[in-house]
Amino acid sequence: MSDLHIGPAAADDLTAVLDFWKTAAEGTSISDDLAGIGLLHERDPQALLLARRDGELVGTVIAGFDGWRCHLYRLAVHPGHRRRGIGAALLAAAEERFAALGGRRADAMVLDGNVRAHPAWAAAGYGAQEQWTRWVKPVGSPPGPQG
DSSP, X not given: OTTEEEEEOOGGGHHHHHHHHHHHOSSOOTTOSHHHXXXXXXXXXXXXXXXXXXXXXXXXXXXXXXXXXXXXXXXXXXGGGOSSSHHHHHHHHHHHHHHHHTOOOEEEOOOTTOTTTHHHHHHTTOOOOTTOOOOOOOTTOOSSOOO
């Protein structure tokens, strides 16, 4: 992995990251646009970690810390670079960030249907907590059932 470089995204990387997620990430998010990723970068420029090999973007993870909890989102590795330790290296970098910030436990948003990702998360020491259900509501939406 000596040719793999992991570091925070710069503002000029954000458009490339959005394009990368179209190929490498499973599912989409309401925040998958320049405004959403720009707000993340503005609030915490160190949260979006990029993995590059020979200058090529090959992986991402968002390692967000709100002062209380450590949250992982958008762990994605380019399909042509999977099963080479990039995801594990990104998670290790995220966990180092959390430890430096005083975080105590990380949680990850992983789609139930993304069964290819489940073994990778398990191999990194993460496990599903069956007692939790995620409740969501787009901000600015009226009360009522959300689809």
